[in-house]
Amino acid sequence: MAVEKELGFGVLGLGMGTHHARAIETAKGAKLIAVCDIDEGRLNPTAEKHNVKAYKDYADMLKDDEIDIINVCTPSGMHVEHAIPALDAGKHIIVEKPVDIKVDRVNKLIEAVKKSGLKASGIFQSRTTPMNKRIKDAIDKGRLGNLIGVHGLLPWYRAQSYYQGPHGSWKGTWDMDGGGSLMNQGVHTVDLLQWLAGKVKSVYGAFGVFGHDIEAEDKSVAVLKFENGAIGTLTTTTCAYPGLSQIAVIHGQKGSIAWGEGHLTAWKIQGDNEKEEEKEMLSLYGPKEKRGETTSSDPMAVGSSGHVGLIEDMVEAINEDREPMITIESAKHAVEIVNSIYESGRTGKEVTIS
Numbered sequence: 423m424a425v426e427k428e429l430g431f432g433v434l435g436l437g438m439g440t441h442h443a444r445a446i447e448t449a450k451g452a453k454l455i456a457v458c459d460i461d462e463g464r465l466n467p468t469a470e471k472h473n474v475k476a477y478k479d480y481a482d483m484l485k486d487d488e489i490d491i492i493n494v495c496t497p498s499g500m501h502v503e504h505a506i507p508a509l510d511a512g513k514h515i516i517v518e519k520p521v522d523i524k525v526d527r528v529n530k531l532i533e534a535v536k537k538s539g540l541k542a543s544g545i546f547q548s549r550t551t552p553m554n555k556r557i558k559d560a561i562d563k564g565r566l567g568n569l570i571g572v573h574g575l576l577p578w579y580r581a582q583s584y585y586q587g588p589h590g591s592w593k594g595t596w597d598m599d600g601g602g603s604l605m606n607q608g609v610h611t612v613d614l615l616q617w618l619a620g621k622v623k624s625v626y627g628a629f630g631v632f633g634h635d636i637e638a639e640d641k642s643v644a645v646l647k648f649e650n651g652a653i654g655t656l657t658t659t660t661c662a663y664p665g666l667s668q669i670a671v672i673h674g675q676k677g678s679i680a681w682g683e684g685h686l687t688a689w690k691i692q693g694d695n696e697k698e699e700e701k702e703m704l705s706l707y708g709p710k711e712k713r714g715e716t717t718s719s720d721p722m723a724v725g726s727s728g729h730v731g732l733i734e735d736m737v738e739a740i741n742e743d744r745e746p747m748i749t750i751e752s753a754k755h756a757v758e759i760v761n762s763i764y765e766s767g768r769t770g771k772e773v774t775i776s
């Protein structure tokens with residue numbers, strides 16, 4: 423295969439953006455060209471560390487001809503506001519989760535992407551783990567039969583200090599974070615459940631502030647009704663001291679799959695090889711003591727490999743002129759579900775997702 427030229431990346435927003443900068447340096451076919459932040463205390467050390475250009479003004483970074491792709495890593499309520507000018511400047515985009523906090527803005531971005539003919543990727547790194555891909559494959563092949571129950575629990579913890587200071591005060595607000603534990607942290611679980619189990623038709627939700635001095639919420643619960651007839655539950659919080667890991671159970675007519683503590687806990691699918699298959703899956707993705715030691719099968723490795731994979735996917739999407747793995751369209755449903763849960767919590771009524 424011919425060696426393709428490395429594509430140039432510029433990272434906007436240097437909180438999570440520093441993770442993108444490191445991932446770009448690791449990713450094949452990608453070259454970090456510049457970083458941008460209005461906070462010089464973040465900008466200068468990051469630019470020095472990676473030996474790349476530093477832009478304090480985003481408009482200046484957009485004029486840089488060496489940059490092909492912009493990674494948008496600013497607060498969630500600014501994503502579309504920053505993504506559209508990048509497209510206007512002829513840059514492809516990778517947008518951190520959630521794509522934005524409002525569905526109408528995400529729709530605006532989808533239109534802008536279509537018009538531009540450029541590539542646009544969302545970030546939901548949980549979709550890239552080998553374990554989650556195997557679960558999706560089993561569900562898509564109908565191995566669990568018709569789905570019955572789809573359940574996710576995210577009992578995380580954030581200290582009050584997380585919501586304070588120059589880079590914390592937008593978190594847990596309605597206008598910049600679009601919510602709290604559900605929109606910020608829980609959106610990963612929401613996306614994973616809908617990616618694995620299909621679209622959600624309606625929701626019934628409740629939420630409140632229990633353990634922090636914040637505006638939006640730090641605890642949400644919801645009942646989810648899926649288009650395929652399954653029913654599910656979702657719980658998110660940042661109040662569960664000292665922070666437990668995500669737990670999920672998906673069960674259908676013919677089997678059940680569950681995970682927690684960062685690994686697979688059950689793989690029970692009816693069939694002649696039920697026991698052998700479970701043993702094999704636990705040896706790949708189960709608790710450490712049951713697992714063969716390979717990093718490629720370690721679901722905990724998502725921390726860095728997820729972003730590297732999505733950056734490499736963007737490079738390939740551009741070189742092969744195909745859609746990226748996570749299109750903006752496919753990242754939108756999580757935003758629809760989250761906002762519908764909030765609407766239900768406010769009105770006390772079940773909300774249908776149109």
Ligand SMILES: NC(=O)c1ccc[n+]([C@@H]2O[C@H](COP(=O)([O-])OP(=O)(O)OC[C@H]3O[C@@H](n4cnc5c(N)ncnc54)[C@H](O)[C@@H]3O)[C@@H](O)[C@H]2O)c1
Nearest residue numbers: 435436437438458459460461495496497498518519520589
């Ligand atoms: N994929 C994940 O697992 C993951 C994890 C954490 C955060 N995130 C997402 O990353 C995004 C950023 O979160 P964070 O925790 O890094 O927030 P943060 O506040 O720490 O960082 C955002 C940065 O953007 C900068 N910024 C704001 N406006 C700017 C502008 N106009 N020009 C240049 N810089 C500007 C801020 O100065 C700040 O440094 C959020 O959307 C969040 O949901 C994703």
